Amino acid sequence: MQGRSAGHWRLPAPRALAFAVWRRNARVWVRLMASNLLFHFGEPLLYLLGLGFGLGRFIGEMDGVDYFAFLASGLVASSAMMSASYEGIYSAYTRMVPQKTYDGMLATPLEVDDIVAGEMLWCATKGCISGGSILVVAAALGAVTSAHAVFCIPLLLLIGLAFAGPALAMSAISPSYDFFSYYITLVITPMFILCGVFYPIGSLPDALQHAVQALPLTHAVALARPLVTGAPVEHALAHLAVLAGFAAAGFYVSVALVRRRFVV
């Protein structure tokens, strides 16, 4: 009851009602499922077929793995990142600000904590659908050689959560859509290029190799790749911990920032 920021940073306490928010978004998505799926498959498929077949021909193997499978496993992780991030910025921002969906929700028993939890789960779901689409295509083209690939599904949810939190935090502080192109250009695209999707991070200069360890996509790729190719997963707990850390911190920060926007 003191200052303006009173209570915004207290710990979130979401309830099961968060799933009502998830269901709302899922309902919108299902109605346009055909075109939505096309979008999910479309762009990563272009990378996979274009680069996988195009470059794969010259490269053959990378890091001891057939380049097509190498790239596909990287794209599984990166498309989850892309999809969760875009949902967390453009789509969630649309609901949060111009469309005033959150204002309507807040007049019900829903609190910011529930809304952000539901949104994060939904972003992660989209990440999972995107990454899963790549996996299905890669499997159909014979690039998935391990049954462990099914563990990609829960992994993709976690990857989605790790990117959804920061994206929602961006939405919460954004004055307009323009803001998001900075986030894409300065944060998401560099990760896409640097975190081991297209080549092993071992080929980066030393300093950069260390730097990319701080980025969540590095850890997402480090987990997804062996699951797809059947190689042993190394440092699994550490990678999972980094992703879970991003998800948890992202949730906490975005709840606080959305509260700051709506509970004043």
Place this chain on the structure above:
Amino acid sequence: MTASGPFVVEARGLVKRFGADTVVDRIDLRVPRGGCFGLLGPNGAGKTTTLRMILGHSPPSAGTLTVLGEAMPAAGRRVRARIGVVSQDDNLDPDFSVMENLEVYASYFPHRRHRPLRPFLESLLEFVSLGDRAGYRIQALSGGMRRRLVIARALVNEPRLLILDEPTTGLDPQIRHLIWSRLRALTERGTTVLLTTHYMEEAERLCDRVAIIDHGRILAEDAPRALVAREVEPSVVEVRAGERPPPPELARQARVEAVDGVWHCHTSEPGAVLASLGDYPELEYLHRPANLEDVFLRLTGRELRD
């Protein structure tokens, strides 16, 4: 339900500050159970801010606030489960049809969902005369239809208390009358209605009690008729006088406000005022009983806001 006691909203010394601005300034407000209560005030008076505190969206800077018997903002979830809200801005969900808007909204009230849901939602659409629009997209609705849909949506949890922030602003007279009749029907069924408005006619027709608020303070609170009887003279003679000043005898018979070429003569002796005006046959005038708008303007002044 737990909410007992004669008041659905009880505020004591309620304050809201934004930085150095005190937007709600130590108000005491008691909204009785049943009937319709109006919060009247000019733009920027603090009406929406007060409602936001009542809904638990805005933590008060000081004071205590009880809604439906529970302390706010702590009991926000429980209290909002039993309140319906019609906000000042349209926030219908454009991703959904009319019926889907109600269905999705109902899903946010897990413990108060009417079963079976569908016929209940259809009855809500009928109630606001949108029974034939269930499948329409939101973009295809007129402003009046949207407002009625927002009202129907606010009823999905069968609220004990319905809060409306300027429910008829920007609507045509037909729709306003329809909305008034629906709100009356609700109060007859026992729902308490709390609304804000700057339409004095609306407040006079609908509200059993009104509070006039300005600069975050409550200036007067009572039944509309009692306020008119207490705060202003019973008759008003409006004279179109142009630039000339009111004659001195008029000032003895009435409280005269000359505003933009019109003398507003507030008086208990309309006969005497009309007799004096007989000396000026060229002046056009209108004689009417005092109303809530006269009270409002007397208490909040005539200068422009914004």
